[in-house]
Amino acid sequence: MQIGIVGLPFSGKTTLFSTLLKHKSQDAVGKMSAERGVVKVPDERLDRLTEMFNPKKKVNATIEYLKVPGLEGESAGTRGLPPQFLANLKTVDALLVMVRAFENEYYPHPLNRVDPKADIEFINAEFLLSDLGIVETRHEKLKKLVNKTQDEKDRRELALFEKLKEQLENEKPLREMDFDEHESLILKGYQFLTAKPVLYVLNIEESQIPNAEEIEREFTAYTGKNAAVTSLSAEIEKEISELEEEDAKVFMEDLGIKEPALHKLIRKSYELLGLISFFTVGEDECRSWPIRKGTNAQKAAGVIHTDLEKGFIRAETVHYDDLIRLGSMAACKEQGLLRLEGKDYIVKDGDILNIRFNV
Ligand SMILES: Nc1nc2c(ncn2[C@@H]2O[C@H](COP(=O)(O)OP(=O)(O)O)[C@@H](O)[C@H]2O)c(=O)[nH]1
Ligand SMILES: [Mg+2]
Structure with missing residues (x-):
């Protein structure tokens, strides 16, 4: 799963990316x-x-970020966004939009303002126009095609594109719409920017860190279906990441924060992608694995190894909360909390799985 980092020049993309x-x-x-x-x-x-479990190795689930430059301060207007910028974003599953909310006289904002809401609107308008251009062209083609062929498949696609066109003309992103399976399949081929889930990251002043939650609340208009907001100071996160663990703790205490805001950003990215984690534990390694919400036990086993999916028999399952509450696997077993689940069991966030398989 991949997230594209975009934003205006000097919004802090490079600072964030290199810290990540x-x-x-x-x-x-x-x-x-x-x-x-x-x-x-x-x-x-x-x-x-x-x-x-004191294993030899700890392995965290990972996600991939892709820093994509090319969004400029002046509107791309009728020229449209740079082709390379669009091409780079084709593969990403979600967008992280870096938004500047800090002053820095040496690196002036490209539009000479520090106005995060205006920047979000600007970027959204650019993405909307880009999608609308593609939708309009396809819509025209489909209209002609349906006139000629009267084909049912084309007719359905035309109906979909009529809905998309209306949404974009009303200046609303496609991510707010609901699509059925068939429609989603058609849309996949287009990779519309406004259809991708989005995380707005407000890059705030150091002095604003204590007000981070309040600031985020001010931006609730930008949260909602497939959209979320978080905030951090990229400069401060960079400093934290360069400190030794103990020093970092003291530094964060001074700032009045419990953990790096970067962690929250990564977790919110993960959630936005619709991902949850299950765990495997043992003497060799303890590991978290990313799966999409709603994945069954057999498919989850396949994330570990294809053999485990093919030869799946049962998943020995206990939830993290139960294990922590009771303190040991043996106690969980005694209480009947260590269950044997079949292939159709829907894995929950925090499940600890031991896959029994046969190949
Ligand atoms: N004061 C302040 N400066 C920042 C912050 N984040 C980035 N900068 C500075 O802004 C400039 C541009 O940042 P950069 O990460 O290169 O932005 P990019 O153009 O989006 O990649 C750099 O000099 C950064 O040090 C921040 O949180 N606070
Ligand atoms: Mg940069």
Whole structure:
């Protein structure tokens, strides 16, 4: 699963991206080239399990970020967004929109303002226009096609594109609409920007960190179906990430925060992608695995290894909360909380699975 990081120049994309990657990013190979990086998803539950089982290895679930430059301060207007920018975003499952809410006189905002709401509106308008251009062209083609062929499949696609056109003309993103399976399949081929889930990241002033929650609430108009808001100071997160663990703790205490805002950002990205985690535990490794909400036990086994999916027999299952509450697997077994689940069992966030299989 991949998330595209976009935003206006000097909004803090590079600062955030290199912090996410623990400063392993090389940055700016070419002005328009995207950069990808794999990031661990922090999970306190996995940390607890690791303490409990003392394995040789701890392995966190990961998600991938792709930093995509190319969004400019002036409107792309009728020229449309740069083709390379659009091409780079084709593969991403969600967008992370970096929004500037900090002053920095050495790096002036491209439109000479610090107005996060105006920036969000600007970016959304750009994406909307880009989608509308594609929708209008396809809509025209479909109209002609249906006139000629009277084909039922084309007629259904035309009806879909009429809905899309109306939504975009009303200046609303496609992510707010509901689509059936057939429609989703058609849409997949187009990779519309406004259909992708979006996380708006407000890059705030250091002095605003204590008001972070309040600021986020001010932006509730931008939350909702497939959209979320979070805030951080990219500069401060960078500093935290460069400190030793103990120093970082003291530094965060001074700021009045319990954990890096970066962790919250990663978790919100994960949620936005519709992902939850299950765990595997043992002497060798404790590990969290990403699955889509609603995945059954057999498919979840396949995330670990295809053999486990093919030869799936049962999943020995206990929930993290039960294990922590009772303190041991043996106690869970005694209480009947260590269950044997079949292939159709829907895996829950926090389930600990041991797959029994036969190949
Ligand atoms: N004061 C302040 N400056 C920041 C913050 N985040 C980024 N910057 C600075 O803004 C400039 C542009 O940031 P950069 O990450 O390169 O933005 P990009 O153009 O979106 O990649 C850099 O000099 C950063 O140090 C922040 O939270 N506070
Ligand atoms: Mg940059």
